[in-house]
Amino acid sequence: MRIASLQSQHGPFLGVRRGDGYVDANAALPDLPRDLGAVLRAGLLERLTDVEGPLVRDVTYRPLVSDPGKILCLGVNYIDHAKEASLQKPDYPVVFGRFTTSFVGHEVPLVRPRLSTHFDYEAELLVVIGRRGRAIPRERALEHVAGYALLNDGTIRDYQKRTSQWTVGKNFDRTGAMGPDLVTPDELPPGARGLRIRGRLNGETMQEANTTDMVFDVVSAIALLSEAMTLDPGDVIAMGTPGGVGFVREPPVFLKPGDVFEVEVDGVGTLRNSIIDEA
Incomplete structure (x- = not known):
């Protein structure tokens, strides 16, 4: 699984890579945090494994972990x-x-x-x-x-x-x-x-x-x-x-x-x- 921290015209989101684009994991899972660090701290990473949806390609990349403790x-x-x-x-x-x-x-x-x-x-x-x-x-x-x-x-x-x-x-x-x-x-x-x-x-x-x-x-x-x-x-x-x-x-x-x-x-x-x- 490959996950990116992204930004679109609609705001920040986590994307799960599918081919040459990303599935918006926050659209598929509305209760999911929008920062990777928060997802990891909540123990929710596995929820992203099977997310599906339309591919998003017009994105800006955020730093992968925007809120690391260390x-x-x-x-x-x-x-x-x-x-x-x-x-x-x-x-x-x-x-x-x-x-x-x-x-x-x-x-x-x-x-x-x-x-x-x-x-x-x-x-x-x-x-x-x-x-x-x-x-x-x-x-x-x-x-x-x-x-x-x-x-x-x-x-x-x-x-x-x-x-x-x-x-x-x-x-x-x-x-x-x-x-x-x-x-x-x-x-x-x-x-x-x-x-x-x-x-x-x-x-x-x-x-x-x-x-x-x-x-x-x-x-x-x-x-x-x-x-x-x-x-x-x-x-x-x-x-x-x-x-x-x-x-x-x-x-x-x-x-x-x-x-x-x-x-x-x-x-x-x-x-x-x-x-x-x-x-």
Whole structure:
């Protein structure tokens, strides 16, 4: 099953993908919340499995989870990215947070801020939590996954490097993207392992790896993060980016207005965003 957070002329709704369009799940189920996080917290995801109705195609994508309690991101979680950034392979996950105002949806422009031209791309796999848990054992970790999606962890590199904490550089408004669809685990290998991940800039492949190259895989991330904090339905975990980011290249490659960046993971889909300057 594939579910998107959408907007039409009639307002926000959840769409269940059918071919080249979406069934409006809220029209079929009027009591259903219109945000994916709320659906997950209420334990209603399975109600969307058999919804039917006319296909809707004229839509705008919202960020997949518009109201997550936690947006947890793993840094330097691919060995090649750690090497290119001259960082040690971590013995424990490097974790930082992002906030909802930093995200847009699929096919919605990312905004290069007027304060910086050092706007970098990061192609990532996203894990969406569907079941509450704390101190989750590894053998039960995947039971807590509602599904997978894609993320561009867009980063303002000069602000990221101003301090040892990455928060500001990772949280400029509308610099990241999340979507397009939640893909439920039954459509993918366990833990989304063995999938190619690619980041393309204007059609040119800049990043390419396999999800087996992660330092901490989905199982490890859930188990380790839940040692410290309760993971709630609707929380999201960004699994880090492979090598090939812009700031390590010679010369550096940064996103500029008119560019299009795509994140692609086999079986999950493609997240695509153009770039504009802040007004």
